Amino acid sequence: xxxxxxxxxxxxxxxxxxxxxxxxxxxxxxxxxxxxxxxxxxxxxxxxxxxxxxxxxxxxxxxxxxxxxxxxxxxxxxxxxxxxxxxxxxxxxxxxxxxxxxxxxxxxxxxxxxxxxxxxxxxxxxxxxxxxxxxxxxxxxxxxxxxxxxxxxxxxxxxxxxxxxxxxxxxxx
Numbered sequence: 001x002x003x004x005x006x007x008x009x010x011x012x013x014x015x016x017x018x019x020x021x022x023x024x025x026x027x028x029x030x031x032x033x034x035x036x037x038x039x040x041x042x043x044x045x046x047x048x049x050x051x052x053x054x055x056x057x058x059x060x061x062x063x064x065x066x067x068x069x070x071x072x073x074x075x076x077x078x079x080x081x082x083x084x085x086x087x088x089x090x091x092x093x094x095x096x097x098x099x100x101x102x103x104x105x106x107x108x109x110x111x112x113x114x115x116x117x118x119x120x121x122x123x124x125x126x127x128x129x130x131x132x133x134x135x136x137x138x139x140x141x142x143x144x145x146x147x148x149x150x151x152x153x154x155x156x157x158x159x160x161x162x163x164x165x166x167x168x169x170x171x172x173x
Contacts, residue, residue, distance in 0.1 A: 003089075006042035007169050010035065010089055014162040017082060021158035027078030032085055039088040055088035058095055062087045073143040079157040086161060090168060097173050102164035106155050113155070 013035050017027050039059075043051040063084040069075040083102075087095045114120035130143055167173060 001045050003042060003046055004169075006038060006046075007089060007165070009038055010086065011162065011165060013038065014086075014158060014165060017158040018156075018162060021078070021156040025154070025156065026076070027082055027158060029081075032078065032081045035082070035085040039085055043088065054092065058087045058092060059084040062095065062099070068140075072140050075157070079161075082158060082161055086165065089165070094168060094173070098164050098168060101167055101173060102157065102160040105160035105163045106157055109160065110155050
């Protein structure tokens with residue numbers, strides 16, 4: 001069994017994650033566990049116990065890298081966990097590319113959304129105000145102070161993660 005079978009299953013799980021993320025603004029833990037189990041199985045079937053350790057290490061390091069963004073409220077917990085369990089499907093030298101391209105796609109989604117809703121100026125003002133507040137106070141604060149505002153302006157990342165997976169396995173990076 002080669003990796004393409006596991007990647008196909010990953011894409012199916014990511015489509016399910018997109019459904020939950022866009023419909024309910026959350027990714028269920030059972031789905032994260034399914035992707036984690038799939039990644040672990042792929043590591044065992046296509047590699048060795050060392051591959052499983054590499055999968056776990058890569059996921060853990062990516063979660064640690066993204067944790068500060070979760071902590072200030074700019075990334076959801078499900079998004080961080082989804083990044084962690086998906087990164088093991090990539091060669092170690094492509095994990096940061098996976099993260100970069102998924103965030104680039106999310107930025108493009110955001111830009112399109114802001115242009116469509118004609119609130120780009122308002123969103124940039126909010127961002128600059130936040131950055132200025134953090135710089136002035138010297139303390140990190142929660143980015144979203146209003147839950148409704150977060151839901152109105154936030155971006156679900158399951159879609160960009162899926163697109164980044166497809167871009168990699170399609171040979172674009």
